[in-house]
Amino acid sequence: MRNLTVRLARRPTGMPGPETWSIADEPAPEPAEGEVLVEVKAISLDPAMRGWLNEGKSYIPPVGIGEVMRASGAGVVLHSRDPRWQPGDTVMGGLGVQRLACVRGQDLEAIDLAIAPFERWLGVLGIPGMTAWFGLFEVGAAKEGETVVVSSAAGAVGGLVVQLAKRHGCRVVGIAGGPQKCRLVTETFGADACIDYRAHAGLGPLRQALAAEVPGGVHVYFDNVGGEILEAVMSLLARRARVVICGAISGYNDFANIRGPRNYLNLLIQRARMEGFVVFDYAARYGEARAEIVKGLADGSITAREDVRDGLDSFPDVLPLLYTGGNFGKLVLRP
Structure with a gap:
């Protein structure tokens, strides 16, 4: 099994361009004890990503040169070395811009596809x-x-x-x-x-x-x-x-x-x-907000709008849409 990754090649000045990234076909990662291997089905593209590329003090450390680009994602567990998760479980968390993610089981959250599809868990429910x-x-x-x-x-x-x-x-x-x-x-x-x-x-x-x-x-x-x-x-x-x-x-x-x-x-x-x-800072209360949003989706008072794009290799071209106004609704990339 192979993994496709998008890594930070250099820090951009201004709008990130193709030279900002390196896209590589790599061996699939092997989960260590307490880790889970997830097949990524949807990746969240968010305006905050641009700030994560800059060096300097912020609320979160910058993405390092050579690291997989940070991103929230949703997918399916392929292999687990954490007793909380089993193959076939659907989850979301910080999966990064890649096809296969190896992450700590404690950093994942279960999602229910009967409530909403992958991309919606990264939007109004994410x-x-x-x-x-x-x-x-x-x-x-x-x-x-x-x-x-x-x-x-x-x-x-x-x-x-x-x-x-x-x-x-x-x-x-x-x-x-x-x-x-x-x-x-x-x-x-x-x-x-x-x-x-x-x-x-x-x-x-x-x-x-x-x-x-x-x-x-x-x-x-x-x-x-x-x-x-x-x-x-x-x-x-x-x-x-x-x-x-x-x-x-x-x-x-x-x-x-x-x-x-x-x-x-x-x-x-x-x-x-x-x-x-x-x-x-409100992570302990996400369930409270999510329950109300689910009610709104059910009664029609909340409408979810996603802009879904395909292909990891399109990431360098899709990300700038967030800063040029080229997307309509929540921007999601499907690997």
């Missing part, structure tokens, strides 16, 4: 879903009747934030790039409105378009992009607003020049707060 849930309700403390604004609202995290906020009785305004994505945000995810930031380019036009949709101000802003969009929303905060810092897609490929909001003093004026979070 880390993106947990990020949306805990960011909105624990950090953002969204309440019924409040106005919630979500950037990257057609993405894996943002799209679920829109739906959870609507399910919770909030007025929701999404921000996305292009009319097709805005239709997805309003017609499929149920937002009350969606601002096309490409059609309202620049801080002034964007702020004007957004202001028309939030006459009472913004109570919760779930930020996935940073940059001018963050500044525009911060100028429209309501009293005691909460700004949730989930990510900054607009700056991931130019970390050295990421610009913070110049109008941050509006936090003082509006007695508002801005707080970043890392979803792994």
Whole structure:
């Protein structure tokens, strides 16, 4: 049995290109005591991957040169040297961008394909879903009747934030790039409105378009992009607003020049707060969030949208879609 792997060949400057990666056909790994060999069926591609390629202090160590690219994945147990797992079990965990993963059994979580397919366990039922849930309700403390604004609202995290906020009785305004994505945000995810930031380019036009949709101000802003969009929303905060810092897609490929909001003093004026979070801090409570999301999928109040691509060798071309807006919904790669 052979394994196909995608390894980090060099640290990129700007957008990762084909030269960033090495793709190799290798011998299958052999599990040691306490380890499990998993056939990877689906790999999660997430915006945070770009940050993992950079050297420097962060919430998680960078991927090392020559290492298999870090990624969440889901698959089937082929061989187990951990009594908790048997061949045929379906699992998810940090499997990496490869066809066969040898991981510690204690780092795996069981998944039920009767509830959802592999790719959905990496989307609304996986880390993106947990990020949306805990960011909105624990950090953002969204309440019924409040106005919630979500950037990257057609993405894996943002799209679920829109739906959870609507399910919770909030007025929701999404921000996305292009009319097709805005239709997805309003017609499929149920937002009350969606601002096309490409059609309202620049801080002034964007702020004007957004202001028309939030006459009472913004109570919760779930930020996935940073940059001018963050500044525009911060100028429209309501009293005691909460700004949730989930990510900054607009700056991931130019970390050295990421610009913070110049109008941050509006936090003082509006007695508002801005707080970043890392979803792994809520790992002990994932079951709580997942149970509610499963209910939403069952009753139709939550719709899952996945963008599934095929082939490990396409990874270098597929990953940049996260930063150019080329994907619709949760981006998943099938080996």
